Amino acid sequence: MIKNAIKSLIILCAIAPFLWLSLLSASMSGERTVTWTPGVTSPFVMTPLPAERVSSTQDSAEGSFVTIQNEPVYFGLFPPSDDFTSVDVTLAFNPKNSFAVELGGMTNVASYAFDFHGMSNNVLDHLSWKKLPSQNDNALLFVKQDVKASLEDFLAHQPSRNAVVTYRATLPGTYREPDYTPLDHDQTFNVSLRGSHSSVTYIKNETLNLAIQYHDINRTFGADEGYIRVYSEDGARVVDEPIIDDGNTGEDQTFSLHTVTIEKSHLPEGVYRIELSGTSDIVWRQFTTSQRYMSFKNIIYIADDVGYFDVDRKTDFVTNSKTLALETFHAESAHSVVVGSSRISIPQSHMLTRSTVADGGVVAGKTDAGDVKIVGEGKFAFSKESFFDPDPKPLTASTNLDDPAIQYIYATVSPTATDKNGWRVATTTFNLASLVKESNAYKFALSLPGFHADLETVDVHSLTATFHKAPISLWTAIKNELRRWKNAVAEKIFFL
Numbered sequence: 001m002i003k004n005a006i007k008s009l010i011i012l013c014a015i016a017p018f019l020w021l022s023l024l025s026a027s028m029s030g031e032r033t034v035t036w037t038p039g040v041t042s043p044f045v046m047t048p049l050p051a052e053r054v055s056s057t058q059d060s061a062e063g064s065f066v067t068i069q070n071e072p073v074y075f076g077l078f079p080p081s082d083d084f085t086s087v088d089v090t091l092a093f094n095p096k097n098s099f100a101v102e103l104g105g106m107t108n109v110a111s112y113a114f115d116f117h118g119m120s121n122n123v124l125d126h127l128s129w130k131k132l133p134s135q136n137d138n139a140l141l142f143v144k145q146d147v148k149a150s151l152e153d154f155l156a157h158q159p160s161r162n163a164v165v166t167y168r169a170t171l172p173g174t175y176r177e178p179d180y181t182p183l184d185h186d187q188t189f190n191v192s193l194r195g196s197h198s199s200v201t202y203i204k205n206e207t208l209n210l211a212i213q214y215h216d217i218n219r220t221f222g223a224d225e226g227y228i229r230v231y232s233e234d235g236a237r238v239v240d241e242p243i244i245d246d247g248n249t250g251e252d253q254t255f256s257l258h259t260v261t262i263e264k265s266h267l268p269e270g271v272y273r274i275e276l277s278g279t280s281d282i283v284w285r286q287f288t289t290s291q292r293y294m295s296f297k298n299i300i301y302i303a304d305d306v307g308y309f310d311v312d313r314k315t316d317f318v319t320n321s322k323t324l325a326l327e328t329f330h331a332e333s334a335h336s337v338v339v340g341s342s343r344i345s346i347p348q349s350h351m352l353t354r355s356t357v358a359d360g361g362v363v364a365g366k367t368d369a370g371d372v373k374i375v376g377e378g379k380f381a382f383s384k385e386s387f388f389d390p391d392p393k394p395l396t397a398s399t400n401l402d403d404p405a406i407q408y409i410y411a412t413v414s415p416t417a418t419d420k421n422g423w424r425v426a427t428t429t430f431n432l433a434s435l436v437k438e439s440n441a442y443k444f445a446l447s448l449p450g451f452h453a454d455l456e457t458v459d460v461h462s463l464t465a466t467f468h469k470a471p472i473s474l475w476t477a478i479k480n481e482l483r484r485w486k487n488a489v490a491e492k493i494f495f496l
Helices: 002-026 151-156 474-495
Strands: 031-036 066-068 073-077 086-094 100-108 113-121 139-143 164-167 187-194 195-202 207-215 227-231 235-243 256-264 268-278 282-289 295-302 315-319 321-327 337-339 342-346 353-356 363-367 372-381 408-412 416-417 422-432 441-447 460-466
Touching: 086 100, 086 113, 086 441, 100 422, 113 408, 113 422, 113 441, 139 151, 187 416, 207 268, 227 256, 321 337, 321 342, 337 372, 342 353
Parallel strands: 164 408
Antiparallel strands: 031 460, 066 460, 073 441, 086 422, 086 460, 100 113, 100 441, 139 408, 187 282, 187 295, 195 268, 195 295, 207 256, 207 282, 227 235, 227 268, 295 372, 315 363, 315 372, 321 353, 321 372, 337 342, 337 363, 416 422
């Protein structure tokens, strides 16, 4: 009897850790929190990379930290299980004198696109304008002179968009051009754009008509799939055309030409966003459209023309972006790009060159060759006539808030607090259904827009992620865990 009791106790002690870990994994409460601190390895949080942008772990009276020395840096979050629906990410950091600290969750692997949320903004922290009350803790409205009752009053009676600057916020409402008339002919843009891009156009009493030619250039392993999607101003998807791989998943650098034609009639008046999603092996070569406007949002990646033309061609463009980050990727490349009255040199590959455009308004630009990625905070177009920007000006490190035309700042920034050790703490929430995984982990980026390596750094003390899902009963948790163990054993037996 005693021997059996001892045996049972030994067995119970042996399996108790597994039972405890299983119940912990099941997260019956509907929550599971994981934390990363510098110098401590976490099974759920990957160390920020690349290593050359992050200092070694440093100790202080306020706790350990790492210094972000360049941006962006990336980290991965492994969910405890796949049934969580959202995650709250809390960052404890010292923004110092950086313009802004932003955290983004990856939404598209092919385009390396992230949904960025503002965690802090130095301009807004020290702004002397009046801040109006709001029922939304994350939404902020600052006014220079005109004092409205609340943010909700402002949204209900909006001024001209030229009077508003936004930060990580989309101004509600619609943009209209009362005097707009459709273009009475097609226009063609012969330009090489590599990978994913997004553009905007305007539709009024006309058919959406767009023909795009693209090459699958097969320089990297893997299938090159994607899509062309069109969204209305309320976010509804009105067109969805797939990009199918050409059947060559190798890297032999042979390429094939394809054409996608989009024609959609009876669309209501408004702004439409066209999303071109593709891997780095997709190069968009020609755009033919009957629309008056075609402006690309925030980025143009001018591809090289190796194998397409005998000589790499120059590319003309226009932009209203006033801060630019330029980069080239071929090892032997060195470029210069003219923007307005300035010539910007890109002396070597894989190194960001940042520049401020001194000229006001929409200015002309020209690349001296291909393989130049240009990132800004405005729009880009390939003719002055096709340029179009329906959005308010964004708040950047170089925005002139003394401009008398600017009267309002509409922003979304996570609420912040200061912990007992003096670290700023900010929390933001991501819907996991809108994020994508890379190598089984949700990927996040920590960005410091307007960063100047010789002037700014940011210290990070900790990162905490709280995953959320609906609570479950003990019986449901046991059934789920038994099913998970059964599937794991089956996979071990049949696939190894």
